[in-house]
Amino acid sequence: MTTTRKFTTEQYNPALFDISQDIIGSLPLTLIKNWLVSEQTQQATLELLEPYKVKGYAISSDSAGLTKLTKQKGLLEILAIINQPKEIVYSVGTAIGGEGVGIWAADNTQMFYPASVQPETLLSALLTIQRQISETCQIKIGLGAHYGEFYYINGGLYGLEADVIEEIAENDTEGGEIVISQGFYELLPENHNFTITQKSEVVTQIGKLFRVVDGPSLTEIPSLNPQYPIPYSEDFYADLLAYGNRLTDTEFGKQLADKYLQNKVVVLIERETEEAQSHEIGMFTNLALTAELKDTGLQLLQKYNGVEVKVVGSIGIYVFDEADTALNFAQAFRQELAAQNIASRTGIDAGSILLFDLAAGGRDIAGNPVNVASKMAQDKGQFGKLYLSSTLKTLVDVSQFTQITYTVSGVEITIYEA
Known part of the structure; x- marks a missing residue:
């Protein structure tokens, strides 16, 4: 999708560009703001990047x-x-x-x-x-x-x-x-x-x-x-190194799992990527769209009891304790992005995850629910659609969803689309 849209800082919550937030992952918010207030031409973009x-x-x-x-x-x-x-x-x-x-x-x-x-x-x-x-x-x-x-x-x-x-x-x-x-x-x-x-x-x-x-x-x-x-964290990494030297010690593995792993509902949202007349302008266009993704999520999380894990590239990842809340959040998010002319696709799964704070600020996540959510949305999903794993069938009402069965890596899986 090629865009010629003009971005302005007025599209965002002003608090998003707080200098204190410019350590978040690989989203350079201060640089994005500088581009938003520039001419957004190729020359202005190259001068900003020099x-x-x-x-x-x-x-x-x-x-x-x-x-x-x-x-x-x-x-x-x-x-x-x-x-x-x-x-x-x-x-x-x-x-x-x-x-x-x-x-x-x-x-x-x-x-x-x-x-x-x-x-x-x-x-x-x-x-x-x-x-x-x-x-x-x-x-x-x-x-x-x-x-x-x-x-x-x-x-x-x-x-x-x-x-x-x-x-x-x-x-x-x-x-x-x-x-x-x-x-x-x-x-x-x-x-x-x-x-x-x-x-x-x-x-x-x-x-x-x-x-x-x-x-x-x-x-x-x-x-x-x-x-x-x-x-x-230093503590987790020390335990991980210790575990790497004793992978056959199932009791130690169970102790670490009890200590660090949590059961959560994972929501992965991918926005559509846009192209521009040059790669550099396209790069900033998509960074600006990622900032909109982040801004929308932060505002919705004030209503829904969840946690932003990270917003990077074209995706945002969020975790929730309750499946119903996660689904309501995802549906509201899709609606908010659509109102900004941003197409999205979403995957939701639940299960055991590792959620950890990054030393430079922000968080990250590991676990099969993230992989499943990504495969449903990014590998097989259509923009404008929302996908639930078979695990979610036992946690929320899927009567308004369409059941889909397909094979990935030789394994048949069933998901629900709406």
């Missing part, structure tokens, strides 16, 4: 085989398992001059390396990471690497090139694979010691893609540094 421009390498990763594992293991065991590759990515990366980007709450990671890092050194580091993970971890990751220009804003990488390599890592890599962009490949000297093949004939928005098949590791393997951009 101080944030950086050149270097963006490296993103995504886990492989996690969906299968979540059907076999409990939440805390999954968190302990995905913790191990993150430690390796961070330890090796920081040893050669990289830095962690964002908060690594999920199973993916992102690192930024300055242009001063040699491409051969970085490739050896990526091979070292994959070999270490293969030897010591229960899951594998795919790595996507690109050399280019990005905007480093509020602890996150923005811009077309950052978005593309993150999407490639998530959708176009396999476990154990290293994929580099044309920009990265062309930095390598002709006499490099790596075995590299072109991945396919497909040319992306950042050029051709190449697969790194083999090559030298780093001469020294860095010692493990577990202090990656951790989303958890």
Whole structure:
């Protein structure tokens, strides 16, 4: 959906742009406000972004085989398992001059390396990471690497090139694979010691893609540094590390589950993404829409007894104690967004979750209800619709909903649409 709409600060509650709130996740509220009061032209947008421009390498990763594992293991065991590759990515990366980007709450990671890092050194580091993970971890990751220009804003990488390599890592890599962009490949000297093949004939928005098949590791393997951009409290992370060393201790696992996990109803709302005449204006347009998503949620939560977990990208996640309240909130939210000409789709599930405060402010969440809500809304849902899991059938009246059955990852599931 392409937009030419003009945004103003009057569309929002003034309290949203309080400077004290500008630490929330990756939503840079002060920068958004500066854009709202600008001309919102391409030139004005580029001038606003200029101080944030950086050149270097963006490296993103995504886990492989996690969906299968979540059907076999409990939440805390999954968190302990995905913790191990993150430690390796961070330890090796920081040893050669990289830095962690964002908060690594999920199973993916992102690192930024300055242009001063040699491409051969970085490739050896990526091979070292994959070999270490293969030897010591229960899951594998795919790595996507690109050399280019990005905007480093509020602890996150923005811009077309950052978005593309993150999407490639998530959708176009396999476990154990290293994929580099044309920009990265062309930095390598002709006499490099790596075995590299072109991945396919497909040319992306950042050029051709190449697969790194083999090559030298780093001469020294860095010692493990577990202090990656951790989303958890110190106490929980200490327990998680302890659990990672004794995963077969079911009694200890049960103690941690009783201590940290809660049963909640999870509401995940995704707004429609809008395009603009340039990527930079589109970036701010969608940040402004995310700010509207956040603003609408905060105002509705004054009426409904729930908690905002986070609003980032195109989604907002909220938790409630009661299913009826969660459903009423979701229906009111859909109506409010529609009145602002913002289409949305919503997934609601209930079950065991881990809810935690972030060190930099805000919250995050882990647990199967989040995954189920996302799969219903984002993977299969239509904009304008609301989806309930089969768990919600026992908690709310679904007589006005349409029952739908389909198969995801070989498993047949039943959901309810309205």
